[in-house]
Amino acid sequence: MDLVDGNYELREIQKLQGHTDRVWSIAWNPASGTGDIPPVFASCSGDKTVRIWEQSPSSRFWDCKAVLEETHTRTVRSCAWSPSGKLLATASFDATTAVWENIGGDFECVSTLEGHENEVKSVSWNASGSLLATCSRDKAVWIWEVMPGNEFECVSVLQGHKQDVKMVKWHPTMDILFSCSYDNTIKVWAEDGEGDWCCVQTLSEPNSGHTSTVWALSFNAEGDKMVTCSDDLTLKIWETDIGRMVSGDVRTPWTHVCTLSGYHDRTIFSVDWSREGIIASGAADDAIRFFVESKDGLVNGPTYKLLLKSEKAHDMDINSVQWGPGENRLLASASDDGTIKIWELATIS
């Protein structure tokens, strides 16, 4: 059955408390939730800590397995697991990015990356785990190469954004980096073949881009489509010729497909595209929404349809929504209300 034809409801599985300030971001461990490894995710907060949560295989309840504290001295704004799930990178307003290693269940800070002048806003690992990107209010995007022995070397410092950079994210298969900013643009960064990283495209208002801060972006499973969300109350879908890109043309352009407007009336802070194709968004109106591509009206290109809206999912702004790694449509959401909620998007017949 087509996703768009189903009937769904969003079931709250559990509300997780522990953070003592707003929860900014969550990251599922990509190496968990498959086979007999229970799903695990990390959350980070204005309380300067990172918490690691795991689902008990027997009770199915989620427990906090570890609190990573006393390293960051200010808000931890975002976190990201390496593809192998062995390392966790955390970006903080204290201008540093910490890298933690899971050593027999204990998380040890194995490296601290300094260089940004002020608040680090986001961190992302590339598909192979060999590169790490960070961005900051200092308008710069940094790329680090992972060296043996948990050592990191700066590969590039990219200046181009005119304001605070909100998020960095690597393409799911290619070493192409995306960043979005308070300057309303999305920038695409790639290596020019001579070892220099440069901006290969800027998606801004003149090419159907956003008209206010771009807060987040996410890719579909194939990596040929991207969704971005903004303070301009819209979601935008972009696409590229993935075949041409994979064959080596890193300058393959991204083009605007459509704009999803009229659904949100407050800032959209987070968006995440599931592997099976459902887009989840979290916004300042405390609601979570789900969208899927609709095959109707293919004449004018693809359209996206609101699948479900969950009002009052949290008591305050929703800062992050992230799909779990398993098959059962688990979603975690993080909010200014200091809680994290685990949801299941269930089909009702």
Place this chain on the structure above:
Amino acid sequence: MSEKFSPTLRIGDLSDFIAPSQACVVSLKGLKSNTKKPDKSEVSIAKKQQTEPVKISLKDCLACSGCITSAETVMLEKQSLGEFLSNIDRGKVVIVSLSPQSRGSLAVHFGISPLQVFRKLTSFFKSLGVKAVFDTSCSRDLTLIETCNEFVMRYKQNQSKDDEKSKSALPMLSSACPGWICYAEKQLGSYVLPYISSVKSPQQTIGATIKHHICQKMGLRPDEIYHVTVMPCYDKKLEAARDDFVSEVESKEESNESGIRITEVDSVLTSGEVLDLIKLKAVDFTALEDHPLDKMLTNINEEGHLYGVTGSSGGYAETVFRNAAKTLFGIEIRGPLAFKTIRNADFREVTLEVAGQVVLKFALCYGFQNLQNIVRKVKMQKCDYHFVEVMACPSGCLNGGGQIKPMPGQNPKDLLQSLETVYMENVLVADPFENPLVKSLYDEWLEEPGSQKAKRFLHTAYHPVVKSVTAQLHNW
């Protein structure tokens, strides 16, 4: 970068490689409007204010911890062409010291040789009333000799003792790049400063030489001289404005308590600003007479050939390497050094092995990102280089922010290639220790490398900039 500054504060299409990246904190003192839109409480929001033209001096900029370097984005009142011209009019004895990188930039621009540029610029400046035009390759030889001497001392100290001070003797990091010094003082702070060479840059060395020694030979008081340098770099203006490079000379005649403040370099013009001056005076530059050069502080030999070291950023690593090999290990290296590219062309290293042991390991490290990796290793005490030639600009000084911009349609990489080629055109490679001008400066004035006098006039110190409360607030 500069977009945030009001048009009065912007001075054109300039780009520095260590760019100021947050609003100048002067804005919080109510001087400048801030047009930020409201945002989720991730950043502080400044209220809109009335816009007034603001003048920020270079001294304000140096003392402030708000951003790293902004020589390019502040109003460069003291350092402008207007100031230069008015000092000539006021009857000051104006001396110009020309850098070899600026010479190269003008040579490529006009399609003539660096020597012709030097001669024609001498003609041009003298027509404006300038007294003498000197060459900073000459003072660079002084800088290099002092650097060699400091390195050998530090190397021996590092080998002999095992206390904290001896450990911080190496790696020795070069000190000629003001962008790097500014970054180290403002952003990195006290852990890195002890590693930086105490030797002044060629700009400040020639300033000290002119104001403390040559003026006497010219029969002038230091305060009668207005000394201008021509540099490839905007941050040289910040360097010239440092308090460390101002000294007080006691007045002999009166019981003037404060004395006379002597600034080594009164003003800095960039290569691009000199081109602007040439255009302003509507001079056909290539048609100017080839004026004889002022030999007092200029690397030109009897046959009329320019001479100096190789290395378009000053040749620090190469000169110190050769000298250390000879002084410490008795090895005379002939031919070019075998620099090995590490991560990219801006990060190269060279080593010397004695009996299978690496005894010298030097690096060239240009550009902000390569610099990060050196700094990171120094902080973790994992840096195994003995000496690093650090320059903030990618490709080094020939690519400085003050150089003449590429022509419309000209590829910046091609321009850089031409500059590299032209830089040593008809310049004889010469050992700084054999420079007769420098020899006589030691004989007449400085005594010997590393002497008390040399320390007093040719060395300096670095100070971490304490983060101001205003900057902290802004950083909320």
